[in-house]
Amino acid sequence: MDEKQALSAFAALSQETRLRIVRLLVTAGPDGMPAGAIGEAMDGASSSRMSFHLSHLEQSGLVESRRDGRSIIYSASYPALSGLLEFLMRDCCQGHPAVCSPVVNKLVACCEPAKDATHA
Numbered sequence: 001m002d003e004k005q006a007l008s009a010f011a012a013l014s015q016e017t018r019l020r021i022v023r024l025l026v027t028a029g030p031d032g033m034p035a036g037a038i039g040e041a042m043d044g045a046s047s048s049r050m051s052f053h054l055s056h057l058e059q060s061g062l063v064e065s066r067r068d069g070r071s072i073i074y075s076a077s078y079p080a081l082s083g084l085l086e087f088l089m090r091d092c093c094q095g096h097p098a099v100c101s102p103v104v105n106k107l108v109a110c111c112e113p114a115k116d117a118t119h120a
Helices: 004-015 016-028 035-041 047-060 078-089 097-110
Strands: 063-068 072-075
Touching: 004 016, 004 047, 004 078, 016 035, 016 047, 016 063, 016 072, 035 047, 035 072, 047 063
Parallel strands: none
Antiparallel strands: 063 072
């Protein structure tokens, strides 16, 4: 992730509702959630308000959408979230990456969706 992408991601996350949406979608896992369910989880926010926030998150690359019948399903973009963490840690430990590697690896691993044991 480059600086421009990171700035876009941070700008998207700097708003309370959008941060809550990303955290909700991370918890939901790779299957994601329908837009209506996200709105309900955000205290019944209007569909126009949710559309605005979800669009902003999608443009920043932190959220992805797909159509499933008449529904739009949103999910966290784990590669983008992982890239954001890597961007933050890139210059860690002032040029001694061996010191930071365990920390970076744990942070990046936490952004990878859990694999379903039945599909392993």
